[in-house]
Amino acid sequence: MNDSVRPAAGPTDLPSESGASAPIVVVGSINADLSTRVSRHPRPGETLHGTGGQVRPGGKGANQAAAAALMGGRVAMVGAVGTDAMASDALSVLEGSGADLTAVRRVDGPTGLAVVTVSEDGENTIVVVPGANGAMDADAVGACSEVIASARVVVLQGEIPREGIEAAARLATGRVILNPAPVLELDAEVLCSADPLVVNEHEAALVLAQLTAGPGSVDGLSPADLARALHEAGIRTLVLTLGAAGALVGTPTADGWDLQEAPGLSVDAVDTTGAGDAFVGALAVRLSEDAALVDAARFATRVAAASVTRDGAQSSYPREGEGLPGNG
Template sequence: MVGSINADIVLGVPQHPLPGQTIIANSLDVHPGGKGANQAVAAARLGAQVAFVGAVGTDPYADATVSGLREAGVDIDAVAVVPGPTGQAFVTVDERTGENSIVVFAGANAAVDEGLIRTSQDLLDRSDLVVLQGEIPPAASAAAAFSSSARLVLNLAPVVPVERRLIQCADPLVVNEHEGRLVLELLGHGVDELHTEESVVEALLAEGIRAVVITLGPAGAIFSDGRASRRVSAPAVAAVDTTGAGDAFVGALSARIAAGAPLEEAVRFAVRVGSFAVTRHGAQPSYPGPGDVLPEGAQ
């Protein structure tokens, strides 16, 4: 995994504030987070052998943010320490619905550059799979992808300007229903006529992307490896916190792909893992381990 490490500062609120509105939070928690670290922890807890390339700062959050990686058994030898603050995510969670709203401050993640990637080249050369997200500088993502022959899982979240060829190397590209359209716009593809998730998948494949997975929240996911799009519905669960559920999905998907599973099997498993994660609070604390029972349901 090459990606971001954050401290998640999570506020439980009765509802998300409107512009200009002040509300009182009912709870405050700090958890290790960051899309990259979350996905690494999710994959490692499911039995994958995971190493992480990233950066933390020199503030009090640094040790706390790598604790989840360390406890999950992720190799963190390539995590650099740079001057300044660690990345932070400010998360409000609606206590009625479990839906979240997130603002991210990059902090040390902005220091993940081509130089850091070069120092980790041996690690990349030994990897079967490289997983990237959109929370580190695009030049670092390109360096990690193009300097390795490993299969690339690209979770372009958030959608940031990256090279076309990086997106086309994704196998698969993983985005949610909103990000899929943003990626098409980034590629110069119109989206006004795309009224279904299937049409978005087909348009992404037409741009030269090898395989596409679009997550649909409680509706599951839709995917294609170049053939007809297929949907996977999610088990019905009582959601309490959706923070990090998408990262649980990507981590689980990556773990199964690395183990040699075909894309459909990996997506079906990842949907169940994501559904499990929303039944618990926080991001990394909500991810299942080998002793946890995943929800069953319509697939």
């Protein structure tokens, strides 16, 4: 058992406030990833032979924390694992990354699980079973209020309960990076407090529907038009990720609002699993150092590009000092 994780406990047992404060605090999911490779993704009802079957650490929260810590950020993780054997797998990279795990609690039942299927072209599908992540409600997050409030940057995603995400956003006194993936219903106040909101095009459309109280039509909207629509709906700063094409970065200016590009990089993709989380973790590191958002996004694009050239999520993340694609 990892000594930095609290002993097996019931769902009402909460972590203490004994963890050291860190400039970056990630509040989110911790999973074990069961990874398989196939020549192509199966059609409905179809069975294919695959390879792999390795269990690796994952979960969007843990991925982002690991990416930030490996790139030299001082990071504390707030989350939960179960009492099963997969808890050790889920925490293995975080333990070695230097992240503070004092605020990771252990609850009865299984650790969160993601089943990842990767095709030959590097594209993936993922099925997530929440497990212990479901225990990260407002009470569990509130028990870590001092750690969260002391952070310069608080990073949130969509793989813990809504009330836990909203509690963390309201406890934060520093900058909140909100990456609502998967997208779930959140208070407009929380969405609009993001600085920045980090979404891909699909997620952007779903968030826009929440903010405008209706699905509307985004068919035919360019990424730039979609970004502007989110700003008009109340989003202050935005990073709209575009996969291999990079990202668009929206920030307020004296004259209104400005969109700039963080260009994509050409690399030989092996596995895209966790690339978006590598981006968010690297973004958090630069923002904790007071970099301009567009500069942070351009750096994050390079880290994400490096990650897709290797298998896995956390196992693919580069370390501080390692060469990255593109110009620094």
